[in-house]
Amino acid sequence: MLNWEKIFATRSSRMKASDIRELLKLLDRPDIISFAGGIPDPALFPDQEFKAAYADIFSSAAVNSALQYSVSEGYAPLREWIAGEMGKLGVPCGLDNVFIVSGSQQGLDYLGKLFLSPKDTALVTWPTYLGALQAFNAYEPNYDQLTPGGNRTPEAHRQTAAEAGGQVKFAYLSADFANPTGETVHRAEREKLIDLVDELDIALIEDAAYQSLRYDGEAIPPILALEIERKGNIDDTRTIYCGSFSKTLAPGLRVGFIVANAPVIRKLVLMKQAADLHSSTINQMAIAHVASRGFDAQVAKIKKAYSYRRDCMLAALEKYMPKGTSWTKPEGGMFIWVTLPKGMDGADLLAKAIATKKVAFVPGRAFHADGTGENTFRMSFSCANDKMIDEGIARLGALIAEEMPKA
């Protein structure tokens, strides 16, 4: 029998099962209060709107196009709608700047594929989105710590990259309500990031998956908008903006998008043509149908629901968490990030939380490219109701108090 490991590509050694995936299986156990997921609440899906969208497609002359092959760059009316929305965010752009992908996760995979040769360096925050690390890992990069507003110099990044045997290719981050921390990168930090990538002469990948979900505080322009302000034109920018419909409309259709300068978009279109031809035609049409008729109303609906759940979770944390723990206070998104006292381990805590308290969350280590973060964990409030949140955090707070190192 074939020893498959012998003929797999070297990159395959970095494709490993994820903690999150294993944990998602727990969601099906009704006796567990799970804050692990981070998926949208299906009760908030615009299912009637999608029902009407598919019905309309099948009742119109568009049906043959909907079922047929289509162009790799994506369905033009959807790209037009996205270009219009980006204009409202301070990103004036044309159809040549918009590219449809099969969910923004695919955008991250394609960007890793486009930029990373083995041993090249990607700058990411500690912690960062686990899915980004998984997507980039296939291209065998080195990681170096991105510190928005922090003190690491371009020279330090260059040196780290050279020591790893390659060059710095891009900085990746989520600027609004990031997965996993829920935190936002402030405007001054965004400006400094543009300075950094300009000095390093690299790309900046702005993951905007949660950007529409701001519950309070003042909106900050996307990094791409700030860079256009400086440079005058999207085609002169180096920020690559990755957008998603998964958190606002529905993830099951697998439709996301990239907005960037035309040279990068052209290369991504060629890549997609070779990799999967195009994203589902009918689903792009359905997203365009629903988005153009009621995107703002749908976003208002989910913001109302999620902001209430965030408030509940923050109140419960205040009420039940023992001294020595701390947590983020997100202005949007789906996540709160908890830091335990030094010496405690989120993975150990999870094992005990499931076994003795029937509560689940995601330990923080997997989100750290350097393997640190053992005393952290992520909780999502997106699928929990107020009673579950109060009860779950009460149990968790009690467990942490029991497990805390005695002073």
Place this chain on the structure above:
Amino acid sequence: MLNWEKIFATRSSRMKASDIRELLKLLDRPDIISFAGGIPDPALFPDQEFKAAYADIFSSAAVNSALQYSVSEGYAPLREWIAGEMGKLGVPCGLDNVFIVSGSQQGLDYLGKLFLSPKDTALVTWPTYLGALQAFNAYEPNYDQLTPGGNRTPEAHRQTAAEAGGQVKFAYLSADFANPTGETVHRAEREKLIDLVDELDIALIEDAAYQSLRYDGEAIPPILALEIERKGNIDDTRTIYCGSFSKTLAPGLRVGFIVANAPVIRKLVLMKQAADLHSSTINQMAIAHVASRGFDAQVAKIKKAYSYRRDCMLAALEKYMPKGTSWTKPEGGMFIWVTLPKGMDGADLLAKAIATKKVAFVPGRAFHADGTGENTFRMSFSCANDKMIDEGIARLGALIAEEMPKA
């Protein structure tokens, strides 16, 4: 402004615009008779069946799952249906052997990603499916000529691979009615291919995109079935079977599949989780709905239509092609492959055919990994009616006669 080429990965230099893609644009010009495409005829799509499928999904409790994230291996009822069909083809298998991809093109991309490190060798026929070369190119392989039933020894392949700086990782071919030739690999040749990959200790990728579309002649078991006959169990085989719904049901949903041994499937599932999470949930459900209710009837319908068109095209070729040209006589699929006299060039002929005769096809060189094949071209009969075929081939035959080297 950033010089993007400077920071793109080395692999990006092999991502180039394709002839086929540029040619597809011609399909929209109503004055051109195009045999270039090779896409299914939308008039044959089971649109009423899909309409019912989406309507049923939105009228049932499944709607929330349809719009939600789902598992990377694919929708279980669809995988069950596929496992049942594979059993009928002589491939007994379980759910662990079936993996859903976003079109079989994505399957080829993932298999390139799984096996090919730069400088490794992939064995492909001259000519082969252009989309396979494009998918594999991203992983920077060398190509060596696969000659089913031919005289190249394992030792010769090993030596070519070593000279290129890597090792042979897999053989890729389409065994039934291949794109672009329409030809079939006979049973004895399939058996020899299994010998070859056994001796080389490599994988065999069997692209079965057209397998369901046999119009006459006796069906030959898939290579995977022949290998299971020898080895007793799918988990002991090295053939990786790539299937598609694009030619039988509809390509616009982007749903295809891979059937193979469990170790390879497990690795592909991890790869997909990192690359795009999963294929569209709702589309997998719709395909399962339509396939389980009427796959055989749909296949019978399209076989009837396409076999008539194949007959028309073969008759027209017989009637209009000048002496010195030859062509394949496919038992199925969508394509006929024409060979011109030595010295003639398919690309030159296309330019003249469009300009002076308003006829289009695909020149053969792009299908050859070694850049040969200049005196060949591909024609598809899938979207043409009998009058168009007679008229188009008459014009083309006249042009070739004009252009032929004088004896």
